[in-house]
Amino acid sequence: MSDKFTKSMARNIFIGGSLFFFLLFLGLTFDTMSSLPKRDHRENITPQVASGKMLWEENNCIGCHTLLGEGAYFAPELGNVYKRFGENKEVIKAFIKSRPVTGIPGRRSMPQFNLTDQQLDDLAEFLKWTSEIDTNNWPPNIQG
Amino acid sequence: MENSSPSEIKLKTYRWVRPCTIVWLVLIALTLSTLAVGKFELIDVMGGRPLVAFLLITTFIKGVMISDYFMGLKFVRRRWRIIPLIYLIIVCSLIWIAYNQN
Amino acid sequence: MERGLRLPFFNFEYKLILFNRQMFKRFLTQKQSKDDYPPGDLVIWIFIYAELLVFGVLFLAYAFSRSNNLELFNESQKLVNQELGALNTLILITSSFFVVRAVSAIREGKVEQCGHWLLATMVMGSGFIVVKIFEFSEKFAAGISLSTNTFFTYYLSMTAFHFMHVVVGLIILGAIWWKNRRGGYNQEEYTGVETGASYWHMVDLVWIILFPLIYVIR
Amino acid sequence: MKYKSQAVAKLYFIAALVLFAAQVIFGLIMAYQYVVGDFLFPEIPFNVARMVHTNTLIVWLLFGFMGAAYYLVPEESERELYSPLLAKVLFWVFLVAAGLTVAGYLLVPYAQLAELTMNELWPTMGREFLEQPTITKLGIVVVALGFLFNIGMTILTGRKTVVNVVMLTGLLGLAVFFLFSLYNPANLVLDKYWWWWTVHLWVEGTWELILGSILAFVLIKTTGVDREVIEKWLYVIIAMALITGILGTGHHYYWIGTPEYWQLVGSVFSAMEPIPFFMMTVFAFNMVNQRRKDHPNKAAVLWALGCAVMAFLGAGVWGFLHTLAPVNYYTHGTQITAAHGHMAFYGAYAMIVLAMISYSMPFMTHGKPANSNKAQIIEMWGFWLMTVSIVFITLFLTGAGILQVWLQRMGTNPESFMAAQDSISIFYWLRFATGWVFLAGLLVYFYSFFAGGEPKEENA
Numbered sequence: 001m002s003d004k005f006t007k008s009m010a011r012n013i014f015i016g017g018s019l020f021f022f023l024l025f026l027g028l029t030f031d032t033m034s035s036l037p038k039r040d041h042r043e044n045i046t047p048q049v050a051s052g053k054m055l056w057e058e059n060n061c062i063g064c065h066t067l068l069g070e071g072a073y074f075a076p077e078l079g080n081v082y083k084r085f086g087e088n089k090e091v092i093k094a095f096i097k098s099r100p101v102t103g104i105p106g107r108r109s110m111p112q113f114n115l116t117d118q119q120l121d122d123l124a125e126f127l128k129w130t131s132e133i134d135t136n137n138w139p140p141n142i143q144g
Numbered sequence: 145m146e147n148s149s150p151s152e153i154k155l156k157t158y159r160w161v162r163p164c165t166i167v168w169l170v171l172i173a174l175t176l177s178t179l180a181v182g183k184f185e186l187i188d189v190m191g192g193r194p195l196v197a198f199l200l201i202t203t204f205i206k207g208v209m210i211s212d213y214f215m216g217l218k219f220v221r222r223r224w225r226i227i228p229l230i231y232l233i234i235v236c237s238l239i240w241i242a243y244n245q246n
Numbered sequence: 247m248e249r250g251l252r253l254p255f256f257n258f259e260y261k262l263i264l265f266n267r268q269m270f271k272r273f274l275t276q277k278q279s280k281d282d283y284p285p286g287d288l289v290i291w292i293f294i295y296a297e298l299l300v301f302g303v304l305f306l307a308y309a310f311s312r313s314n315n316l317e318l319f320n321e322s323q324k325l326v327n328q329e330l331g332a333l334n335t336l337i338l339i340t341s342s343f344f345v346v347r348a349v350s351a352i353r354e355g356k357v358e359q360c361g362h363w364l365l366a367t368m369v370m371g372s373g374f375i376v377v378k379i380f381e382f383s384e385k386f387a388a389g390i391s392l393s394t395n396t397f398f399t400y401y402l403s404m405t406a407f408h409f410m411h412v413v414v415g416l417i418i419l420g421a422i423w424w425k426n427r428r429g430g431y432n433q434e435e436y437t438g439v440e441t442g443a444s445y446w447h448m449v450d451l452v453w454i455i456l457f458p459l460i461y462v463i464r
Numbered sequence: 465m466k467y468k469s470q471a472v473a474k475l476y477f478i479a480a481l482v483l484f485a486a487q488v489i490f491g492l493i494m495a496y497q498y499v500v501g502d503f504l505f506p507e508i509p510f511n512v513a514r515m516v517h518t519n520t521l522i523v524w525l526l527f528g529f530m531g532a533a534y535y536l537v538p539e540e541s542e543r544e545l546y547s548p549l550l551a552k553v554l555f556w557v558f559l560v561a562a563g564l565t566v567a568g569y570l571l572v573p574y575a576q577l578a579e580l581t582m583n584e585l586w587p588t589m590g591r592e593f594l595e596q597p598t599i600t601k602l603g604i605v606v607v608a609l610g611f612l613f614n615i616g617m618t619i620l621t622g623r624k625t626v627v628n629v630v631m632l633t634g635l636l637g638l639a640v641f642f643l644f645s646l647y648n649p650a651n652l653v654l655d656k657y658w659w660w661w662t663v664h665l666w667v668e669g670t671w672e673l674i675l676g677s678i679l680a681f682v683l684i685k686t687t688g689v690d691r692e693v694i695e696k697w698l699y700v701i702i703a704m705a706l707i708t709g710i711l712g713t714g715h716h717y718y719w720i721g722t723p724e725y726w727q728l729v730g731s732v733f734s735a736m737e738p739i740p741f742f743m744m745t746v747f748a749f750n751m752v753n754q755r756r757k758d759h760p761n762k763a764a765v766l767w768a769l770g771c772a773v774m775a776f777l778g779a780g781v782w783g784f785l786h787t788l789a790p791v792n793y794y795t796h797g798t799q800i801t802a803a804h805g806h807m808a809f810y811g812a813y814a815m816i817v818l819a820m821i822s823y824s825m826p827f828m829t830h831g832k833p834a835n836s837n838k839a840q841i842i843e844m845w846g847f848w849l850m851t852v853s854i855v856f857i858t859l860f861l862t863g864a865g866i867l868q869v870w871l872q873r874m875g876t877n878p879e880s881f882m883a884a885q886d887s888i889s890i891f892y893w894l895r896f897a898t899g900w901v902f903l904a905g906l907l908v909y910f911y912s913f914f915a916g917g918e919p920k921e922e923n924a
Contacts, residue, residue: 005288007626007692009441010699013289018706020414024407025710028729032657032722035393040653040721050650057590057648058583060574063511068720069797070656071592074498074510076881077797101506108501108882111509113575130652136727138719140794140873143880164350168343172336175457179332182462192464199458206454214342215447216285216349216440224284227295228451235302235455242309243463246316292700296707296739303732392725399725 039134051119052126059113068135074108077144082124082131084142089124096120167213174202196243200236207232285349286441294448297411301452304407305459308400315396320464322397325388330381331461334374335453338412341370342450345419345443355433357426364423364439367446371416378409401460408452415449418442465827467538469545474828475555476531477821481910483524483562484814488903490517495896499889508570515569515595521809522593523562528817529638529674530611533631535824536681537615540631541622546614554610561603565596587648591659594645601645608639626695627684630702631677637670653721660716667808668709668737668779675775675816676702676744682768682823683748687755697747705740712737715787719796727789734787738780741772741812748772760920761826761834763843763912767819770851774811782807782858794873799888800865807858815851818909826919836917843912849905856898864891 036042056062064075085091096113097120103109115123178199181187187195211228212218218225284291312319348363385402392402422442425431431439465471494513497503504513538545545551568577574595581597583589588598596604612635619628644661680698684691714730748769759765782804786795795801822843826835834840872884879887 004283004437005696006437007696007699009287009289010696010703011626013293014699014703014706016414017293017703018710020410021707021710024410025713028711028714028726029657031392032717032726035391035723036653036721039723040651042651042653045650053650053652053655054584054587057587058575058578060511060515060590060595062590062592063514063574063595064509066797067652068656070716070720071797072511072514073797073799073802074494074514103502103505105502106500108497108510108885109505111506111573133653133721135719135721136724138793138796141878143872143878143884164343164346168339171339175332175335175339178335178458178462179328182328182332182458187462187464196463199462203455203458207451210342210447210451210454214346214450215444216346220281220284222280224291228298231298231302232455235305238306239309239459239463242306242313245310245313289696289700293703296704296736300732300736303735304728307728307732393723399728403725403728 041129041132044129044132046125048122048125049129052122052124052129055115055119055123056126064108064110067130068133069138075110077139078127078130079133079135080131080139080142080144082128084144089121089128092124092127093117093120096123164213167209171206171209174206178202193244197240200240204232204236207236284444286444287437290441290444294444297448298452301404301408301455304400304404305455308404308459311396311400318395319397322395322401323460323464325385325390326401326461327381327384328461330377331457334377335457337370337374337377338450338453341367341374342447344370345446349436349439349443352426352431352436352439353433357429357431360431360439361423361426364419364426368416368419368423371412371419371446374412375409375416378405378412382406382409404456404460408449408456411449411452415442415446418445465535465539465824465831466542467544469548469551470535470538470824471828472545472548472551472555473531473535473824475552476527476534477825479555479559480524480527480531480817481821483520483527485906485910486566487517487520487524488899488906490514490520492896492899492903495892495899498892499896512569512574515574516566518593519562519566519569519595523558525813525817527558528813528820529635529671529678532674532678532817532820532824533611533615533635535820535828536678537618537628537631538622540625540628540681541619543618543622546617546621550610550614554607554614557603558607561600561607565600568597569595586646588646591645591648591655593663594659598646601642604642605639605646608642612636612639625691626698627677627681630673630680630698634670634673634677637673638666641665641670656720657717657722660713664713664716665710667813668712669706671813672705672709672740673702675771675812676705678816678820679744679748679768679771682764682819683751685823686759686761686765686768687751688757688759689751689754690756694751697743701740701743701747704743705737708733708736708739715789715792718789718792731787731789735784737787738776738784741776741780745772745776759833760922761823761840763835763840763847764819764823766844766847767815767822770847771811771815771819774807774815774851774854776811777855778804778807778809778811778858782862785862794869795865798865798868798873799861799891800869803858803861803865806861807854810850810854818847825913829913830919832919833922834920835912836915836919838917839912839915842908842915846905846909846912849908850902851905853898853901853905857895857902860891860895860898864888864895867891 056067061067061078062071064072065078066073067077068079069077081092082089085095096110096115099110099112101112103111181195181199208229211232212225215228217228344363344367348360348367351363352360382402382405385398390398390402392399419442422431422438425438490513493504493508494510494517497505497510497513534545534551568580572580574590577597578584578589581589581599583598586598588601589595594601612632615635616632619632622628641662644658647658649655649658676698680694683689684694710733711729712734714726715734717726717730749772752765752769786792786800786804826832835843867888868884871879871887872881
């Protein structure tokens with residue numbers, strides 16, 4: 001191999017390059033963190049929304065659904081479900097409440113989570129909050 | 145391959161210093177011309193296409209001069225010289241295409 | 247079991263496409279032996295090509311998104327200070343010239359002179375940084391940020407990205423100047439100086455394209 | 465295999481392969497659930513099968529990386545492992561923690577598992593790939609610290625080679641970025657932002673360092689090319705991997721509420737991410753072309769070359785397919801992502817662990833450099849069956865994804881999600897069939913360990 005290509009210079013490029021780009025990444029992260037409050041209406045995060053998020057996590061909804069496009073691809077996108085269901089929390093709550101225990105024969109079935117009315121309301125509130133995040137107008141249409 | 149023999153260096157250094165001063169002055173002149181185009185809004189006055197072509201050509205020439213003389217690729221095997229050349233051609237021509245798109 | 251001329255990266259293609267051309271050509275063109283490799287360490291050249299690719303993609307992204315929303319770009323471009331851009335170009339070109347003189351000095355073994363030229367390069371480089379900081383502070387004072395509009399997203403991200411490269415270039419030149427001062431380089435061994443010089447020329451070459459594209463073309 | 469403490473890696477590799485089999489089985493269950501929706505409902509709903517599938521993947525890769533580290537670090541630093549006992553203890557701690565977690569997923573509804581493990585004290589559950597209860601996460605942190613201590617002491621007091629140092633850097637980075645999984649704010653946008661620091665900076669940052677160092681080790685041992693050359697290229701490849709990968713995180717920040725400039729930064733840098741994989745492929749083939757000796761273990765060389773190629777295809781090409789913002793606008797959250805995921809994970813990480821296993825197992829079982837020809841041929845059959853079936857799974861999912869994008873995301877009257885899924889069920893059936901081919905390949909691969917025959921000596 002030619003001697004024009006030394007290992008120490010390669011190491012310097014590795015260390016210098018990754019540090020340089022990690023600093024750039026930290027800089028962009030700092031800028032994002034400071035400009036996020038203007039974009040994600042965090043002032044609307046009520047205790048209800050927080051407990052709704054906890055419910056979303058503790059029932060592993062991400063195991064079948066996607067939220068803002070990230071998650072499992074088995075069931076519909078729920079980032080904009082509040083808008084898709086006509087901006088009506090009751091429809092969402094009724095849908096979750098009415099899932100049959102034994103599932104729908106031959107179809108992809110959502111388990112019955114036996115949530116109380118208060119929990120259903122929290123979860124719907126969380127999905128409403130999620131639908132109002134400024135996602136650079138993603139998804140392309142209401143179907144999500 | 146070890147660096148060339150001392151006499152060889154003498155020749156190369158001598159040839160290096162003189163041309164790179166000229167290159168430096170030419171580069172400065174071209175930059176000032178680019179500024180002139182910008183400063184006097186010649187583009188808005190005389191229409192964009194010819195002047196942007198002039199700008200891109202001067203940028204291309206400046207780029208080639210830097211890569212040949214300053215980077216010293218003129219004195220190296222041809223394959224190393226081709227890479228920045230092709231790069232400059234692609235970038236400048238695509239900018240020209242983008243400029244004419246509307 | 248050496249097989250023909252060993253070029254680490256291009257060896258693969260050359261073997262497939264060309265019958266061993268170098269050996270044949272060497273016998274023919276013996277008049278003046280060109281170096282086999284560009285000045286400086288080959289790794290820096292791999293890094294240079296990567297950076298040129300990144301900046302090239304950024305230039306084309308700028309050019310094509312400019313043609314999509316022309317009115318916005320032309321309007322916002324008025325806020326950009328062309329004189330400062332041109333001044334920066336002159337600064338960088340001069341610093342590139344100085345670093346070429348530094349390399350030619352060390353080639354002749356003039357360690358002292360090489361140190362002076364390196365210092366001159368770094369002074370010009372810091373001049374570029376000062377002008378750039380002034381320009382950035384002017385923009386941020388006017389309330390312009392990365393998310394103001396598409397033009398300023400490109401303008402700020404590209405100039406900041408290039409700015410960081412100038413900072414790294416100064417650090418590299420500083421390291422070389424320091425090693426040179428302690429007698430690290432002489433007429434036989436000066437690859438380090440060439441490596442730093444090649445990186446610095448890349449930074450200058452990128453600005454040469456960036457200046458007319460963003461500051462002037464309308 | 466110069467040091468007997470390297471044999472500890474055998475434990476890790478066996479656990480890795482067992483978990484790999486579990487992952488494939490649950491993959492098949494899910495593949496069938498895609499076409500027959502209520503298969504095993506409500507006993508094992510889709511989300512539980514998915515949790516097991518993804519968690520066993522990550523855990524068996526971690527076992528594989530740890531085993532690879534326990535094998536190559538002593539040999540590289542030319543001294544016995546610092547404490548083989550600690551390695552064995554940590555192995556059982558990690559295996560039990562992983563086993564309990566998977567049992568928890570299967571036996572108890574997830575909400576109840578959250579209650580049992582007092583998730584409300586420090587809620588970190590319920591996020592993709594990080595569904596483990598908080599105590600398991602803390603257990604993983606403890607195991608990682610013990611493992612790093614063990615490996616670190618071995619390296620620091622032994623010979624420091626580039627392969628060693630890069631492996632340690634990768635493993636340290638893996639442990640550091642796992643800590644971000646413990647941060648789970650109520651603000652979904654912040655939660656997702658930092659979630660990607662664990663997931664992306666793993667698979668497109670530190671794991672590429674681990675992949676690079678294992679590949680370099682295997683190539684040094686099998687091709688005999690001198691260490692200087694391979695280590696130089698290792699540094700260049702992982703430098704490009706980190707340079708493009710770190711800012712490449714931006715391609716996850718298009719649509720989750722973060723500012724718009726990420727679309728520019730993310731697209732540009734993630735478009736460059738295939739470059740290190742391409743360099744790795746050219747590097748691997750170059751080294752094998754310039755080999756100074758013909759190593760008897762042909763299967764290991766095949767795995768190493770296959771890994772470089774499949775990593776470039778899966779992570780590089782299929783990644784580039786949907787990484788640019790304008791494209792990702794339509795393909796985000798569709799089967800295209802799943803297709804990329806399958807080939808990238810198998811090509812880049814599963815294959816490198818299997819390459820390390822294929823190289824080291826003969827030494828650990830019967831001390832000879834390679835298995836018998838018969839065993840190697842069977843292993844190569846396993847290789848080709850698994851690799852080809854992954855390629856087809858990816859092709860079918862890409863077909864499904866393109867049709868899904870066309871039906872559900874484009875046009876004037878897009879179909880609803882469920883309607884689109886019904887229209888593309890043909891691809892899911894094909895993917896399901898190919899899944900069985902993969903299982904067959906896996907079984908053939910397992911059989912190659914027991915195929916017997918006369919192990920081969922080191923020849924010229």
